[in-house]
Amino acid sequence: MTRVLVVEDDPQLVRALVINMQARQYGVDAAPDGATALRLAAARQPDVVLLDLGLPDMDGVQVIKGLRGWTRVPILVLSARAASDEKVAALDAGADDYITKPFSMNELLARLRAAVRRTESVPSVPETTIVETDEFTIDLLAKKAARGGHDVRLTPTEWHLLEILVCNPGRLVTQKQLLEEVWGPSYDGKTNYLRVYMAQLRRKLEADPAHPRYLITEPGMGYRFEA
Template sequence: MTRVLVVEDDPQLVRALVLNLRARRYGVDSAADGATALSLAAARQPDAVILDLGLPDMDGTDVIRGLRGWSRVPILVLSARRASDEKVAALDAGADDYITKPFSMDELLARLRAAVRRTDAAPLAPDIVRVTTDEFTIDLAAKKASRGGRDIRLTPTEWHLLEILVTNPGRLITQKHLLQEVWGESRSDKTNYLRVYMAQLRRKLETDPAHPRHLITEPGMGYRFEG
């Protein structure tokens, strides 16, 4: 049974989430504050966490950081905060997805299923040595990319950017994180760098670069690799 930890201080919303999750045969634990959430997560080892950011004792981003100190459990943020910087902060802290309130229960459940599937299917990033899509193949050990049986020449910068994305399949990687990892702290605001290099990667790897299937843009937030 897939176990979900719901971290939310609104009793009515907790009740709705618990009822819907249990109806679909999820095991559910709930916590109304961050401290209880961290304690329950350690004790119950959930398969996914649904987390509100506005908790009574601490900010939800602190809960994310606390979990990420020892766990790769999928974290879906469910929040009324709509500002781009709030979303980016949660994703940078380690959240896997961000859903704004009010929300569709069907969409939340679909995203939860997808997050759990990705965790079940994907090994830890250091163990990923080969990524194959229906359009291209990435051999991380040999540092080679191929498409249609032909090697694709990538620059070191293109390779570094691609490597970060493909070793985190399905996860939104923020612009800030990519810029810091590839270009360093001093270039963390140069989002035009990312647009240029992502366009180059799509031209080299995607069948239809204008409508990419694998190197996906999340406007204003970052990029995601879908296998």
């Protein structure tokens, strides 16, 4: 059973989320504030976290950072904050998706399924499980990235995107392929997702993110990894 942690201080919304997810055979835990969320996440080890940013005791971005200190569990932000800088702050902190309130329950559940799919799918692995460049090293077996001798923290979505590219060195992977593999068929055409996440990967891995050496854009077509 897939276990979901709902972090939300609106009792009515929590009730609606719990009813809808339990009806679809998800196990659900709920936390009304950030401190409870961090305790429950450690104790219950959820498969997905649904997180409101406006919590009574701390900002949701702090919760994301707290979780990312020890887990790569997918985090889907549910927030009334629609400003792009709020979205960027949450994604940069380690969130995997951002859903603006009010939202369609069907859309939320579709994104939840996509998040679960991303953690379960295993792309083909090349002959070697260690990929080394002058800037960073990718361990495909351990699912880790390192740069300058230090681990690089990647969200599950960032890792999935990087893994697909690294497993196809030198080959163009189209926007459509990446969107369908990482986010699901319903995200075909959402190229802004790719731009945001590729920018995050470059900031974390490339020496000069504005002029990438390894994570290359083929304008209008897709991306490729140059070893």
